[in-house]
Amino acid sequence: MKLYETLAEDIAQSIRTGVMKLGDKLPSVRETSISRSVSPSTVFEAYYLLEARGLIRAKERSGYYVIAGAKKLPPEPERVSNPASSSTEVDVSRLVFDILEASKMRDVAPFGSAFPSPLLFPFDKLASSMNASMRVMDPWSTVDDLTPGSIHLRRQIALRYLVSGMHVHTDDIIITSGALDALNLCLLAVTRPGDAVIIESPSFYGALQALERLGLRAIEVPTHPREGVDLNALANAIEQHQPKACWLMTNFQNPLGSQMSDEKKRALVELITRYELPLIEDDVYAELYFGERRPLPAKAFDSKGLVMHCSSFSKSLAPGFRVGWAMPGRFTSAVARHKLTTTLSASVPAQEALADYLAKGQFDRHLRQLRHVLSVQQSAVIEAIARYFPAETKATRPGGGYFSWVELPAHVDALEVHRRALSLGISVAPGPMFSAQRHFKNCLRINYGHRFDARMDAALQTLGKLVISLM
Amino acid sequence: MKLYETLAEDIAQSIRTGVMKLGDKLPSVRETSISRSVSPSTVFEAYYLLEARGLIRAKERSGYYVIAGAKKLPPEPERVSNPASSSTEVDVSRLVFDILEASKMRDVAPFGSAFPSPLLFPFDKLASSMNASMRVMDPWSTVDDLTPGSIHLRRQIALRYLVSGMHVHTDDIIITSGALDALNLCLLAVTRPGDAVIIESPSFYGALQALERLGLRAIEVPTHPREGVDLNALANAIEQHQPKACWLMTNFQNPLGSQMSDEKKRALVELITRYELPLIEDDVYAELYFGERRPLPAKAFDSKGLVMHCSSFSKSLAPGFRVGWAMPGRFTSAVARHKLTTTLSASVPAQEALADYLAKGQFDRHLRQLRHVLSVQQSAVIEAIARYFPAETKATRPGGGYFSWVELPAHVDALEVHRRALSLGISVAPGPMFSAQRHFKNCLRINYGHRFDARMDAALQTLGKLVISLM
Numbered sequence: 039m040k041l042y043e044t045l046a047e048d049i050a051q052s053i054r055t056g057v058m059k060l061g062d063k064l065p066s067v068r069e070t071s072i073s074r075s076v077s078p079s080t081v082f083e084a085y086y087l088l089e090a091r092g093l094i095r096a097k098e099r100s101g102y103y104v105i106a107g108a109k110k111l112p113p114e115p116e117r118v119s120n121p122a123s124s125s126t127e128v129d130v131s132r133l134v135f136d137i138l139e140a141s142k143m144r145d146v147a148p149f150g151s152a153f154p155s156p157l158l159f160p161f162d163k164l165a166s167s168m169n170a171s172m173r174v175m176d177p178w179s180t181v182d183d184l185t186p187g188s189i190h191l192r193r194q195i196a197l198r199y200l201v202s203g204m205h206v207h208t209d210d211i212i213i214t215s216g217a218l219d220a221l222n223l224c225l226l227a228v229t230r231p232g233d234a235v236i237i238e239s240p241s242f243y244g245a246l247q248a249l250e251r252l253g254l255r256a257i258e259v260p261t262h263p264r265e266g267v268d269l270n271a272l273a274n275a276i277e278q279h280q281p282k283a284c285w286l287m288t289n290f291q292n293p294l295g296s297q298m299s300d301e302k303k304r305a306l307v308e309l310i311t312r313y314e315l316p317l318i319e320d321d322v323y324a325e326l327y328f329g330e331r332r333p334l335p336a337k338a339f340d341s342k343g344l345v346m347h348c349s350s351f352s353k354s355l356a357p358g359f360r361v362g363w364a365m366p367g368r369f370t371s372a373v374a375r376h377k378l379t380t381t382l383s384a385s386v387p388a389q390e391a392l393a394d395y396l397a398k399g400q401f402d403r404h405l406r407q408l409r410h411v412l413s414v415q416q417s418a419v420i421e422a423i424a425r426y427f428p429a430e431t432k433a434t435r436p437g438g439g440y441f442s443w444v445e446l447p448a449h450v451d452a453l454e455v456h457r458r459a460l461s462l463g464i465s466v467a468p469g470p471m472f473s474a475q476r477h478f479k480n481c482l483r484i485n486y487g488h489r490f491d492a493r494m495d496a497a498l499q500t501l502g503k504l505v506i507s508l509m
Numbered sequence: 510m511k512l513y514e515t516l517a518e519d520i521a522q523s524i525r526t527g528v529m530k531l532g533d534k535l536p537s538v539r540e541t542s543i544s545r546s547v548s549p550s551t552v553f554e555a556y557y558l559l560e561a562r563g564l565i566r567a568k569e570r571s572g573y574y575v576i577a578g579a580k581k582l583p584p585e586p587e588r589v590s591n592p593a594s595s596s597t598e599v600d601v602s603r604l605v606f607d608i609l610e611a612s613k614m615r616d617v618a619p620f621g622s623a624f625p626s627p628l629l630f631p632f633d634k635l636a637s638s639m640n641a642s643m644r645v646m647d648p649w650s651t652v653d654d655l656t657p658g659s660i661h662l663r664r665q666i667a668l669r670y671l672v673s674g675m676h677v678h679t680d681d682i683i684i685t686s687g688a689l690d691a692l693n694l695c696l697l698a699v700t701r702p703g704d705a706v707i708i709e710s711p712s713f714y715g716a717l718q719a720l721e722r723l724g725l726r727a728i729e730v731p732t733h734p735r736e737g738v739d740l741n742a743l744a745n746a747i748e749q750h751q752p753k754a755c756w757l758m759t760n761f762q763n764p765l766g767s768q769m770s771d772e773k774k775r776a777l778v779e780l781i782t783r784y785e786l787p788l789i790e791d792d793v794y795a796e797l798y799f800g801e802r803r804p805l806p807a808k809a810f811d812s813k814g815l816v817m818h819c820s821s822f823s824k825s826l827a828p829g830f831r832v833g834w835a836m837p838g839r840f841t842s843a844v845a846r847h848k849l850t851t852t853l854s855a856s857v858p859a860q861e862a863l864a865d866y867l868a869k870g871q872f873d874r875h876l877r878q879l880r881h882v883l884s885v886q887q888s889a890v891i892e893a894i895a896r897y898f899p900a901e902t903k904a905t906r907p908g909g910g911y912f913s914w915v916e917l918p919a920h921v922d923a924l925e926v927h928r929r930a931l932s933l934g935i936s937v938a939p940g941p942m943f944s945a946q947r948h949f950k951n952c953l954r955i956n957y958g959h960r961f962d963a964r965m966d967a968a969l970q971t972l973g974k975l976v977i978s979l980m
């Protein structure tokens with residue numbers, strides 16, 4: 039985070055919390071430059087950013103004034119989703135691909151992107167670790183470190199769980215080519231074509247695509263935008279459909295940002311244990327928490343080996359390395375065998391580089407910085423939505439990750455928003471991407487993982503106007 | 510290759526070609542040291558190696574004598590395989606895994622290994638390329654270089670095909686996580702559970718495992734140990750079973766080492782084109798040819814986009830990097846989409862490192878060396894089989910790759926050989942691993958991709974005794 043951004047965030051915080059009030063005059067650029075010991079140009083840039091974010095405005099020959107009041111944020115959506123209780127054949131892949139491909143251009147404002155800004159990751163340090171580990175790499179590791187994967191890396195991963203109080207053995211871990219690979223292999227290990235699988239509503243489109251590819255049927259279960267899947271509805275769905283697996287995100291769910299409490303996670307594990315139902319847990323965003331500590335995964339409450347926990351370094355440290363892992367409990371050997379017959383193993387140099395980086399103890403410092411940036415950007419984006427979008431708009435404020443789920447007024451067609459926004463150089467992820475039943479027609483997933491600047495602010499203003507025009 | 514190994518190979522070559530004859534006395538260590546300008550200890554080591562390989566013997570106080578005659582090699586198998594013409598549900602995975610896992614110990618003589626020695630690859634140079642490419646890596650490449658993959662690498666791959674006279678466009682290439690991934694994605698793109706797929710007999714067990722995982726039926730087609738699949742039988746099988754794909758290796762087939770002539774490849778492509786049948790071509794060993802030039806793939810004769818050509822760097826340059834590619838013709842977009850929903854992309858740093866290495870023009874020099882070593886080791890292993898195995902034994906002498914297919918006397922049980930050999934610290938790959946019908950009960954695949962020394966010679970001697978004891 040640059041100096042002027044830190045300064046702007048401090049001032050925004052004062053406005054948000056009411057320390058500075060609507061109509062207050064800001065100290066002059068010179069005064070702030072002195073009081074903060076920064077250059078006048080830094081102050082100018084900070085004020086410019088705050089102006090772009092609609093928090094202050096310059097009056098000619100007079101100075102800057104606060105024009106936004108404390109906490110003018112849109113309400114969070116509160117309604118639990120209401121999918122049809124039948125199981126559905128999945129056929130979303132074409133829609134998802136068309137949207138993802140259309141959104142790929144570099145010059146588009148990336149609110150529809152699945153990734154945070156790659157500029158947030160420590161590539162220099164990763165390059166050093168790659169270099170260090172390649173120099174000492176034992177050629178035999180290219181044969182010996184195939185699945186389950188590098189013992190150095192598995193040890194580092196196990197250590198991180200230990201810090202959260204989870205006792206994980208290196209033998210419990212299988213290194214995969216990213217979390218998506220882990221999730222797919224877990225699904226493959228416990229299902230056969232035609233089986234039913236429980237997912238959230240809305241759910242990560244990668245889960246929908248996996249179900250589609252494997253010829254599985256989706257059972258979408260009502261999900262609360264803050265608290266996650268509805269356990270009663272889940273129990274009913276299990277009774278009704280005899281699913282072979284459940285695929286959920288317990289922390290900072292994509293696309294909602296919902297998070298289950300520890301109690302709820304415990305109850306979830308008790309429920310699936312009662313039915314001997316494997317739970318595939320996608321936990322890729324857990325390290326991106328804004329609170330005090332890493333939220334526990336459902337895996338922490340699993341004593342029967344039914345939770346197939348999956349995560350990766352792609353969202354937290356090393357996008358593009360394609361290194362993730364699975365802890366599939368009692369299904370570990372089945373998952374390892376599927377890994378061996380599909381891609382054999384994750385890339386060995388990438389595994390060793392990450393092991394080196396983690397062993398040097400640099401990860402936590404990087405994560406602290408990353409979390410701070412994401413949390414600041416969340417505020418900025420949601421404030422902009424409050425400014426520019428119709429008053430009926432709702433937006434989740436997740437406790438981590440980089441997605442907010444935005445509910446537009448009831449009759450606004452998110453697919454139409456997506457199409458028109460794209461022609462204006464703005465990408466969004468429309469709700470129907472996240473449902474086998476193509477629900478959430480008036481919803482958008484908004485990515486706040488990219489640097490918020492005047493251009494991004496202007497893009498949200500454009501998007502707001504577009505939404506209003508479609509009402 | 511070390512100096513003494515080169516010297517030993519020169520002398521072995523003289524013996525093999527009859528320049529030195531049975532009973533001839535070798536020049537003394539001192540004479541050879543002078544005539545070859547090498548140290549006496551190098552000559553000693555060379556003579557020791559030739560002795561270990563059974564080509565010469567020391568007589569006390571007299572010197573070394575040739576004890577082997579010219580070309581005492583086992584005959585090559587000639588019989589085309591004769592699988593049942595029905596289609597078969599595949600259930601070999603457990604057998605294959607049990608054998609592979611049992612053979613994994615580092616201290617075993619690795620004749621059963623699927624890999625050549627990792628010491629044959631230029632890890633130092635790859636490390637330099639990794640370092641160079643990581644230092645200049647654009648962070649955005651971790652988002653932009655997902656499937657179809659790094660444009661730098663695809664360009665380098667396209668250039669190599671151009672040298673063989675094949676016009677390949679970068680858009681025709683999808684980078685995958687190794688060839689196994691490419692093959693699996695191609696199979697996924699053209700089949701549905703229950704479909705029939707044509708394979709060779711014997712065939713690569715990875716193909717069998719893929720069929721098993723996807724619920725496909727195998728049609729094993731008669732295959733000649735030198736010339737590859739029987740085209741008449743293939744045409745009959747297509748008529749009889751209406752398969753959805755054909756999965757073949759046209760060059761240095763695993764496990765036979767067979768190679769189709771260019772004419773045969775052309776006829777093969779004509780045949781599958783007549784039936785609009787996709788051909789999945791596994792061409793991972795093509796660069797390991799011992800002849801004048803890289804043999805063409807079937808893809809070179811494909812004008813209709815029906816050949817789904819797959820290859821990788823794992824056998825030729827960078828094992829463990831997990832970087833391969835597919836050129837799936839008319840199925841390119843389907844394969845790319847399956848890649849995106851399974852593992853998203855190959856590891857980006859590994860792709861960029863390989864692109865850097867290839868751009869520096871180092872690959873061909875490395876390959877020349879690698880081919881020479883493999884061809885020398887093939888001679889050494891097959892000569893040892895001639896020395897130690899029963900006279901009825903046959904062994905293929907492929908024009909490339911690192912596998913020989915060994916036919917033991919009819920009633921010797923290869924699975925029993927595998928079990929007993931393993932308890933003696935020797936791995937082999939028994940024939941039934943390579944057939945859905947569990948044929949080839951008296952065959953072994955022997956890997957000659959590891960350094961041949963006195964220990965390996967002794968292991969083959971032990972193996973020969975074991976086979977004789979089981980007759």
